[in-house]
Amino acid sequence: MTKESYGWQGRILWVDLTTEEISTTPLDKELREKFLGQSGINAKLLYDNLEPGVDPLSPENHLIFGVGPLTGTLAPCSGRFTVTSKSPLTNAFGDSNCGGHWGPELKYAGYDHIVITGKAKRPVFLWINDDKIELKDASKLWGKTTNETEDQIKEELEDEKVQVASIGPAGENLVNFAAIICNYSRAAGRTGMGAVMGSKNLKAIAVRGTNRLTVAQPQEFSATVSDSEESIxxxxxxxxxxxxxxxxxxxxxxxxGFLPTKNFQESTFAGADKLSGxxxxxxxxxxxxxxxxxxxSCNRYYEVTEGEYxxxxxxxxxxxxxxxxxxxCGNDNLPSVLKSNDLANKLGLDTISTGTVIGWAMELFQRGILTTADTDDLDLEWGNHQAIIKLIEKIAYREGLGDILAYGALQASKKIGDSAEDYVIHIKGMEYPSVDVRGTKGMALGFAVSPRGAxxxxxxxxxxxxPxxxxxxxxxxxGIEVGEEYWKKYETKPELIAWHEDWHCIVDSLGLCKLEGIALKPLRPCHFTELLATATGWEITEEELRTIGKRIWNLERLFNAREGFTRQDDLPPARILNEPISTGxxxxxxxxxxxFETMLDQYYKLRGWTAQGIPSKETLKELGLEVE
Amino acid sequence: MTITVKYFATFCLETNFTQQEELTIEEDTTVIELIELLTARYGTGFEKRLFTAEKELDPLCWIIVNQQRLKEKNDFQLKLNPGDTISFSPPMLMGG
Structure with a gap:
């Protein structure tokens, strides 16, 4: 057995939905050694195959699924996969990482990546059953929620072990922040990958795999796995x-005092205890x-047993x-949040963008920019949880105000006009997560320079x-000395962020979960080199591995530069940049x-980018990313 | 005098999910005396979350009086004042 057989399965599956042509190509050794797998190779495939300026919701866009060399192995937390495409929310590089069991199943079916192009003439789902690949009619599934879709596909295929990644009504209706859902609740949520899937008339990808997955050094791999598990x-x-x-x-x-409240107008929330873990x-x-x-096992099942929900x-x-x-949204009603979360998963929406867009609409209502005449008589007072739930449905089905909010806050603000854009809390058109980064300077930088937006x-x-x-x-x-209240400081943050970005590119390309790898300490770079070496037979130093992370990071940046993104697109909105936190x-x-701009300059310099945030020719040459 | 005590995450497992409470304690009660009171109230599990086997403050526990973190053993002799808020927490994380 050759080295190529270990870790990776060594095949890319290509599916053209327009022509219904299906083929496979080998996963080149050079591609693996330069971009590792999963998110890294996804990014390279997108960069090489997508023309700049393509409409993200057109048949020309590519939708790429990928797993890493450790996905589906005995390595702990190795259930990840990544979906990559040009994002309809940002028109920039888009990708979203997801857990559950779908990724390992794709690996067992014998594939590392799927590249989907074109648009099906009618709703279809892709059925991957080891080497047997079919496009099956999904007309009866169109309009179904993600959990109904998963159940009905399993029933149709008469196999409970089939893994299904699907879109809900939001993806079908091209909501710019639609998600792809597997295992009922695991989401490739951010950047609207579900909308790209919907634009291709692709309702789901069902996978069943029975192939063996072999590692290069079973005994040594097993020992490294044990050591990694012990660390966790x-x-x-x-x-x-x-x-x-x-x-x-x-x-x-x-x-x-970092809890975004009422669309970032405040940073503490009186109802936080009622929403707590x-x-x-x-x-x-x-x-x-x-x-x-x-x-x-950080995920949980929940049930509300009394009250309105x-x-x-x-x-x-x-x-x-x-x-x-x-x-x-100023909402302290936890059961309603649980209802909203479940509804968003079933309808196939990114919960972060959905809630943030609704919070933004509530601020517009507070300021009189939106009135009940615009909201179909919905009262968007802060904390109105019935209105939040109604708006989630309206967004997914593109009804009334929901049809506008479905574009995402930035694109919607241009349709609403007035001063609506002033209150959009975003980077590159993607809404901020739940951290008020005015207090955490490193996170502020990380949010800003991420290729996929906030x-x-x-x-x-x-x-x-x-610290x-x-x-x-x-x-x-x-090599950083940290002190008291490190989060408030600007110094050393470019180094902190660049280090995390590089290593998280590696975690996302190996197929591991970043909460246990790097972010929450247990798995360190030495674990990654050892897991990779014993799984694939590829001996690599930590420095060499980090260089791959840098290469992936620069390639994603290069994608955005090619689409016209510059320094201006790395700047936070005025509220985050200039308004002090008002409470707490x-x-x-x-x-x-x-x-902030000084910190950004330092970060660009550290990265070897120009003052406009474009990777320099020297940096690209150093990383083997030379382009025309 | 009355103070506010807050319990975060794993400390809530010891308090049967009480997240916050007002406690009436004697004047000049110190932090270590409060810990003894809370240990009597919630059991030795509470104390075990605070101290290592060597009776040192576990570096992974945060005790915060108002906005000030206590890090040294001597800090535990701090006398509490009426209206103080004291928090018991594992290290605080952001960004998940």
Whole structure:
């Protein structure tokens, strides 16, 4: 058996929905060694095959699914896959990473990537059953929710083990922030990948795989897996991750004064305790749910057993969902947030953009820019949870005001006019997650320079707020000395963010979960080199591996530069840049345009980019990314 | 005098999900005396989350009086004042 057989399956599946031609090509060694897998190779395939200026919702756009060399192996938290395309929300590079069990199944079917082009003449779903690939009629599935779609496809194929990634009505109706959902609640949520799928008349991809997945050095790999699992299970933060998941952050954000409230007008929310991870666990969580091969199982099932939302069941929510449908909308009714979360998953919406867009609409209502004449008589007063739920449905089905909000806040603001754009909290057209970054300068930088718009996940420097937990790692790995209230400082943040971006490119390209890899300490770069070496037989140093991360990061930047994005697109909106936080423990904190731009200059210089944020010829040459 | 005590994440597992409470305590009560009171109230599990086997403050526990974090053992002799807020928390994280 050759090296090519280990880790990767070595095949790319190409599906042209217009011509219904289906083919496979080998996954080149050079591609693997330069871009590793999953998000990295997805980015390279998109860059090489997509003409600049293409309409994201046209048949010419490419929709690419990818898994990494560790996806589906015994490596812990290896259930990830990435969906990549040009985003209809931002017109920039788009990708979204997802857990669950779909990614490993694709690997077992024998593929590392799927590249989908064209547009089907009628609604179809792609059925991948090892080497047998079919486009099947999905007319009866069109209009169904994601969970109905998953159930009906399993029933039609008479196989409960089939894994399904599908879109709901939001994707069919081309909502710019539509998600792709698998396992009922795991979402490739951000940047509107579900809308791209809908534009191609592709309702779902069902996968069943029975091929073997082999590793190069089974005994050594097994030992490295054991060591990695031990690191996760003995990590001091394991209990919090495993017991509460990300909702534990809610009261911490409140305590630090970073909890976006009422569309970022305030940074503390009086109802935070009612939305907390502690309250969720006490009242509503019924049991845990884990992704493929995850010893943490940070996801949960929930059920509401009384009150207005009695009978609501679902999975999650994450902290981001609590912020999006909760504090950002001035809503402290947790059962309604659980209902909103479940509804968004079923309709196939990105919860972060959906909640943030609704919060923005509520501020427009507060300011009289929208009135009941614009909202179909919906009262968009802060905290009106019935209105929030109604708007979620209206967005997915593009009814009334929902038809406008479905474009995303920035594009919608241009349709609404007046001063609506002044209150859009976004980068590159994508809405901010639930962190008021005026208090956390590194996160502010990370959100700003992310190729996919306002985004907490590309950098995810959890170190920044609790540096003492990691200070020895930070000193050893980054050479940075941290001090009191490190989050408030601008100094060393370009280095902190660049380091996280590079390594998270690696985590996303290997097929691992970044919460356990880098972000929450347990898995370090040494684990990645050892897992990769023993799984694939490819010996690589940490420095060489990080260089691959840098190459991927620069390629994504290059994609955006080719589409016309520049420094101006890395600047936060005026509220975030110049208005001080008005309430709470971080009152008075602000980014300040001059200080932020100085930090941005330092970051560009560190990256080897021009003052406009474009990778220089020298940087591209150094990374082997020379282009015309 | 009355103070506010807040319990975060894993500390809530010890308080049966009480997230916050007003407590009436004697004047000049110190932080360590409050910890003893809370240990009597919620059990030794509460204390075990705060201290290592060597009776040192676990570096992964945050005790915050108003906006000030206590880090040294000597800090535990701090006398609480009426209206103070004291928080018990694991390290605070952001960005998930």
């Amino acid at each position: 299970l003995t990590d001091p933060l394991y209990e919090i991750s495993s017991t509460f998941g990300t909702p534990a952050i809610m009261r911490m954000a409140q305590s630090l 502690e309250r969720l666990l006490e009242k509503y969580v019924t049991r845990q749910k884990g992704c493929f091969n995850c010893p943490v 009695e009978g609501t069941t679902g999975e999650g929510p994450e902290y981001e969902n609590l912020g999006a449908f909760g504090s950002k 985004d907490h996940l590309k950098a995810l420097p959890l170190y920044e707020v609790a 003492e937990v990691y200070q020895e790692d930070i000193k050893k790995e980054l 423990p971080s009152k008075g904190e602000t980014l300040g345009q001059d200080k």
